[in-house]
Amino acid sequence: MENDIKLSKRVIEHEEKDENSTKSRLYIPIKYKFSISLVISTLWVIFSYYVSRRWISDLSEVTYSVSLAVFIIAGIAYIPGFMNAFLVSSLLLDKQPKFKVTHPEDEVTILVAAYNEEAGIFNTLKYIKEQEYKGKIHTIVINNNSNDNTCAEVERAKKEMGMDILLLHENTPGKFNALNHGLNYVKTKYVITLDADTLIHNKAVNYLISRSNSAPDDVCAVAGSMLVRNSRENLLAKIQEWDYFLSIASIKRMQGLYQGTLVAQGAFSLYKTSVVQNVGGWSDAIGEDIVLTWKMLKQGYRVYFEPHAVAFTDVPTKLSHFAKQRSRWARGMIEGLREVKPWQQPSIYYKFLTGIDLFIPYMDLSYTFFWIPGVILAVFFQKYYIVGPMMLLVFPLTLISFYILYYYQTHVVFKNLNLKVRKNTIGFFIFILCYQIVMSPVSLYGYAQELIGAKRVWK
Template sequence: MESIIKTISGSIDSIRGLYIPVRIKFFIGHGVASLWVVLSVLISLPWLTDLSQHVTLPAALLIISGIAYVPGYLNAMLVTSLLMDRQPKFKVDSPGNEVTVLIAAWNEEAVIESTLTYIKNQDYEGNIKIIVIDNNSTDNTFEKAFETGKELDLDLSVIKESNPGKFNALNAGLRQVTTDLVLTIDADTLLHKSALRHIVARIESTPSDVCAVAGSVLVKNSRENLLSRIQEWDYFLGIASIKRYQGLYQGTLVAQGAFSLYKTDALKLVGGWPDAIGEDIVLTWNFLKNNKKVYFEPLAVAFTEVPSKLKHFARQRSRWARGMIEALKIVKPWQQPQAYTKYLTGVNLVMPYLDFVYTFCWIPGLILCLFGHFYIVGPMTLFVLPLTFISYCILYIYQKNIFKNLNLKVRKNAAGFILFVLMYQIIMSPVSVWGYFQEAFSLKRKWK
């Protein structure tokens, strides 16, 4: 394992030494992905023939495409792009811009003190203003935030917003902002001591049409139980890889509210956060629609608390899936002005199809496989594992180097990794399908 990672690392270093224009990277990525699909189709012909005898050829093609061809294409595009990624250096290492931090809080009395303390300990040279928005809390969030601000000598305001919903809370805070830059973090999110410095340095080092930078959000409660251990790898490898890939093509699709930096005038240009369950998704797509760009900064790291109970996890991830559908309804991919963002947002059009196939075909096929029936799941499905393994190795190398630069260590979590690779999608796809169902039937929204 270690020797494989070192070999891949050496290859990455040699490739990253070359400068390749973004447009060329885009075409190379699609070219490699297309070749991968051609190879997959040729190898899977016996599988396709066998399955078509049971469910007809069109149905077999739809099933295998959802299990292997389309995911293989997307994965190959991701891996190829990451191999060519070359993160630009900061033009300014220690910016001093005045920044306002917005924290929307609902019943966060237990965690708000820690969140504010970590902001206080930032190695940032500029002035940090903080606005905590208490959104109908039934505990002592307001009082605790106010007291902590006084104890830590913070430039902090605490306001109340009676209209429920995170978007209302954030917009109430936005109306109080007087600085050019706005940072949002969740009330249970802890910033690495250099997080603010790195995320501001990134936005100051980018072209003027970049209006937001998403930070890297990782798991802080990964030792709570097995579910949180699995999510540690999802945030560390899965979500980080997708954001880095999207950022390469100047269209990170979610500047997440948990930790992102925005230009204030860009927020006001699009009317702030929309009335949506995925308010940060729709906000980001509105930026892209207005010919703005959104980047990702892997060195800007924050740690958030993830759900440790399955029902809370399902509620969170179904909300994310529902937010994606909301974004597709509000901002169509073909309305995006740039070719890269047309493609990146357009990929989301096939996600429901993939989740449905995985839920209603692959999972039943896996059960049949256990009883010796290899109609859907069998030896051929193992063909996608090498690409998945390579992509995770690449991301592990990137993330390990980032941790080294931040004086952090990757904690050992072998059981979580194995379950993440083998079992995570079995949980995720049905949960996402439930989110699509909620949006299709306009079921009641829930913030938490």
């Protein structure tokens, strides 16, 4: 307990020192931002409960239980409302610290784990070559049992672009095995992991290292910002574009505000090499990046998010592939909770942020077995026991949070990077209205796979 208190004090001291270094007309320490957001979201739940008493009464007549009625409503309204209110409040209070170092020259190593990536790995390496970065970039590609022309494409990149690429071979299947093998060859202070099908903006490496060099010493990782590259392929990809652009980015910004970004995703993130080595590298897990991040947080380190360090990835265009990917993500969250319990985290912020994940399976259960049937009852039978006018209280908060992030993404991030937002109106409305109908059952499937110990599959 005493060690936890010391770690929490150290985190708060660093926060205040870090924020005092930025110029702002109104200085609000992070601990007050957290308290303000917590109070606002709690008041929202109290208000929601007050106005929903009639809803509880009507639903309890159908369920024959007030407790069951509250259980249903909490899963589809109270808890999502609390989380949305906390998210909106945090985004409104967020202010990214300015860079202290804008053009770093640190040597950095990029690890690319590759399994049957002949279609895109040359292009991925080409974007590494074109980075506008003053320091030296070492690239290590770890071939993990590919049975296509992945290695030939890497050799072609070395020859045609004159790149500094070390090609390694790891025969034991599993991305974590490939990354740990590559880690043995890293000699630089920083290491970046990059998926073999992901393209990085030409200033992405510079932004990641600038953020790390501008941060306190206990910041051990910086997560990049993932966006969708192939959104023109079909409707499913168009819908996912908004998920990455709004939902995932807004959650990472909120977590980054409290300096506990929960996933420094393996697709594109920067780590301090020594810290990754000290915590034992990547674990034998389907969500190896989640487990690694939580282990670092448990050690008292902090993890930042840099929205300007943009990478573009291809998302699944088939529903079956999408379901496999998102069920893997759901399994990864459970793995993280098993590896590091929220109450084991040293900071109150990390306890809170990881503790939220304990409620996500409950919400997915509620959406799948209560909200979706409620929609069917409301639309086809005009029975508003579950989905009715009271559900509209959650909707405005969602739209507000998306608008805040959309404004930030377009007027700050994209403007600085000379990027433009694609027009995708149909994808947006389907994302708002229907996305959760697919996501919650898929996530439940992932939780079930993890509970029964189903076989792990990288792809």
